[in-house]
Amino acid sequence: MSDSGAGVERISVAPDGTQGDGDSVGATITTDGRRIAFSSWAKNLTDGYPMTYEKVFVRDQRTSQTMRMSTSAPPIQRPVISGDGQYIAHWGLIQRDTKTFLSQVKSEGTIGIYCPGLSCSQPSLSADARYIAQVATSNRPPSRQRIEVRDWRANTTETIAEYEHTASARPSISGDGRFVAYQDGQAEDIFVWDRTDGTSSGPIEGPSKAATLVQFSEDGSKVVYLSGSDTYVHDEAAGTDQLVPNVRGVAIDPTGRYLLYAPHDTSGPSLTLRDLETGTDEIVSNQPASAGTDAVSAGGRDVVFHSTADDMVPGDTNGKSDVFVRRFY
Template identity: 85%
Template sequence: MSTAVVVCAVTAVLPGAASAEPMTVPGVASDSGAGVERISVATDGTQGDGDSAGATITTDGRRIAFSSSAKNLTSANPVTWERVFVRDRWTSQTTLMSTTAPPIQRPVISGDGQYVALWGLLFRDTKVFLSQVSSGSTIGVNCPGLGCGQPSLSADGRSIAQAATFNRPPSRQRIEVRDWRTDTTETVAEFGHTVSARPSISGDGRFVAYQDGRAEDVFVWDRTDGTSSGPVEGPSKAATLVQLSKDGSKVVYLSGSDTYIHDESSGSDQVVPNARGVAIDPTGRHLLYAPHDANGPSLVLRDLETGTDAIVSNQPASAGTDAVSAGGRDVVFHSTADDIVPGDTNGKSDVFVRRFH
């Protein structure tokens, strides 16, 4: 596999960028304005009796997938392990995704909201389970070898990017893209080690950003011509991949205590100092990050074009990749705080969505 080195110009985004905290309207988010809504509830609004976390959101912000140990979110949740649910914000419907294993990390929902993938344990190996949202049923169990890591889905859910490990005990791995409709697998990269090698796929399935954990490098694979570019961070940095934007234009990676947003077309980088990048919206314009300063907000959404910040949560909160809808309109996160919305009395970690406009 040929590798072209991209030399990046870095443009600093100063930490003193203008801040504008959105209006908070606790309870239910609506099209009429900004607000916060608790997502980890039953269809009738009953709060969960267990911890909920690990949320991802669709491109239009309609559907949110999350994991939960709550047993009262649907009437069909008899097992004791953690399960995956999808909340439809337009219909207020909460649906249980049928799987045979608890999730190891957060589930991933496709951009169109039709499919959910999760990384779970099957016997002693890890597999990727794919469920159809409309039916809630599992339509495939995917992964060769001993197992796979956290998956990344294309917008239509057809292409699944994952890191697969082989041999027992595991000694090598590869980055691959699985097309479950044609039952074909494409190898993106192979490594003679098992140090973290997580991928992130673009919405159209053409580009795959991935990291070589041992070399601490991040690359981008173009499936159209079968070529790889990178390392995107240049030769002088150690990088950890966060996410590729769904339009394929931006690659977010961490290096040291800073977050970098690499522009694929220009080869230049923006840097957000003293911050941990968490996710980027599908258009590549809005970055969700966690400041390292413990005295400020826990999650912040930055408009990379204007340099302005909007506070997602002042209370302790966490989020992961695919947590921002298109245009930065919605951000999903989880928190144990009981004062984000009224009536939070369950004493559990809950999933919330903040709407900005």
């Protein structure tokens, strides 16, 4: 992890520090903040490779090196990096189906493509990437989908839930791979599955309101979800919810203490980090910016995001979306 102190740093840069010559988006960060994964159209981030489509990259903050991951299909959405920084997952299009790709950092090729005959999407990784929670969907009648956990080392698949619909559904797995928070998009409910005893609890938001899953904290203590115009942080042990009103929760740090959110009021900051214990806020970006799950390192030290703003760092003249990290200490 870089020790350059607090501030904003551009991550999507060439080996000599030159700004990227294409759009870079969708950053995720490891638990310790050392490695950052993102996707990009830029051709100059690594040496000697002609870009024919969007690729996945991993930036090592300790060595200041950027690695192009060898992936078999362009990412459809942002990649996910495991908490230990050893693996990345993304989903891409193969003919008319989407598939999940898992790749080891500093290694060539993919480890596996899962759910044959179905479309796989929305991968979520345990801290060591042994367990991959994902959605498997049939694009052919009858419409159906299931939420599953794949143990790629043991070559086993566990079905968590099955639905006779294809409304939005996605999982988020705890760091140890034991618990899976998942969303039934049709019922607008969120549940938590315990893989040890095979039981499900929920809906965690209660019976009277609709909910959308954001993220399960890596330590398995908190589930962030949206309901109406508000964000809630559900404490798994206590069974209680902490309300953060009139904001859209984006991510939570691995310890469950720091919430990254986007205020609905667009006249102020676009991204803010809240300490849920003290109720204090830190501004991540005053300029328009976007982030997703797994965007905060442990203890709220680092937040990754992307933005087209040209004044995040000096000398930003490429007119592209760049990936940045905000370091708080």
